[in-house]
Amino acid sequence: MSTTHDTLRERLAALRGPDTAPRPLDARALAALAANPGCRRRALMDAAGVDKGAVAEALGAPARFGQSRFAFSRGHAFEARVKADGCRELLRLLGADGEHAQVPDLGAAGPEGRAARTRLALAEARPGSWTLLDHPLLALEVAGSTVFLEPDAVAVAPDGAWTVAEIKSFPILDGGADAMKVGAAARQSAVYVLALDAIEPGRARTDVLLVCPKDFSNLPTAEWVDVRRQLAVTRRQLARLTRIDEIAAELPEGTTFDPARPRPALTAAVESVPAAYAPECLASCELAFHCRDRARAADSIDALGRGLRADLGALTTVTAVLSASASPPAACAADAQDDPAVTALRRAASLREEALRAGGTE
Structure with missing residues (x-):
């Protein structure tokens, strides 16, 4: 088994390129990967630690998202405030106001050492x-590869x-926060709960503490977020991921994403690598x-979204969809005449034409 893992590590290192340090796969990336388990391209490149941003730049299609340096600094400053004075504010938000907590040293050599030290501290x-x-630092096996994850904090309550x-820097305004940002934080936190379950099933709570600034101040406040649904989805999606070694084995010899x-x-x-x-x-x-x-x-309808792709069944290109909705029916392939998607498209096209004619007579 050790020889197999060593061979896989060597292959993944070759995919990154010579002398290229791997980019660690974090919970945010893992949550995104779980949301799209059919993407072999992302699964392989993330497992290999490929810098996808640098690859996108080299391909002439750079990403247009990311956290600004100001937001990054603000987030670190807010987290430092939450954890100041022996994590006093964090304890208050956990419902342990005025109590003292042990904060063990988790330092160790390498990610394996830090993950082992975390397990020991929990025990x-x-x-x-x-x-x-x-x-x-938590370890989680994903598609035959070990991923190391680093939550902001894990609290062990007196009941065990x-x-x-x-800890996030987006605000909770009037008792509520941006739903999309809370959803992203919930999916990310669900990955941490899943990793804790790998250490000892059932010990981790399925409601996580989301700590944010209150209104427009820098004062910490919090809300409990139930991640049971996100946890179930993440567990199911990660289980569907194809093993990384199987994807790597299908690549031509000498493939590299340098x-x-x-x-x-x-x-x-x-x-x-299929995407x-x-x-x-x-x-x-x-x-x-x-x-x-x-x-x-x-000409793929994948560019229009998964929901539409599922509704259109055997119609996989935009051209095929337009042909299916056209009149007369002969414009559509004979074997697709009875397809419910074709019937629905033709009906929608008919209703559109009627609406346009009615609008033109007013």
């Missing part, structure tokens, strides 16, 4: 008192329950603009 937490783990605390390669060679390497593009990728994957351009060039 050594004393019953009847609070223990706070500041930036613990483990609670994930996630951004320093000439663009034609790099494009060929990226295209050698599963959807518009949602634009908010979470650095290669989304490249994949979107390819989907559009292939």
Whole structure:
């Protein structure tokens, strides 16, 4: 087994390019990967630690999202305030106002050492008192590869329950926060709960503490977020991921995603791994603009969204959809005449024509 893992690590290192340090796969990326488990391209490149942003730049389709340096600094400053004075504010938000907590040292050599130290600290937490783990490191097996995850904090309550605390810099205004940002934080936190369940099932609470600034101040406030649904979805989606070694084994010999390669060679390497593009990728994957351009060039309806793709069944191109909705019926392939999607498209086209005619007579 060790030889197999060593061979896989060597292959993944070759995919990154010579002397290229791997980019760690974090919970945010893992949550995005779980949301699109059919994308072999992202699964392989993330497992190999490829810098997808640099690859996108080299392909001429750079990503247009990311956290600004100001927001990054503000987030760090807010987290430092929450954890100041022995995590006093965090304890208050957890419902342990005025109590003292043990904050063990989690330092160790390498990610494996830090993950082992985290497991030991969880095991050594004393019953009847609070223990706070500041930036613990958790290990999770994903598609045959180990991923290391770093939550902001994990609290061990006097009753022994483990609670994930996630600290964000977006505000809670009048008791509520932006639904999309809370949803993203919930999906990210669900990954941490899943990793804690791998250590000891049932010890981690399925409601996590989301800590944010209150209104327009820098004062910490919090709300409890139930992540049971996100946890179930993440567990199911990650289980569906194809094993990384199987994807890597299908690649041509010498394949590498080194951004320093000439663009034609790099494009060929990226295209050698199947992607599963959807518009949602634009908010979470650095290669989304490249994949979107390819989907559009292939006339694929994937560029229009998964929901529409599911509704259209056997119709996989925009041209096929337009032909199916055209009159007369002969414009559509004979074997698709009885397809419910074709019937619905033709009915929609008929209603549109009627509406346009009615509008023209008014």
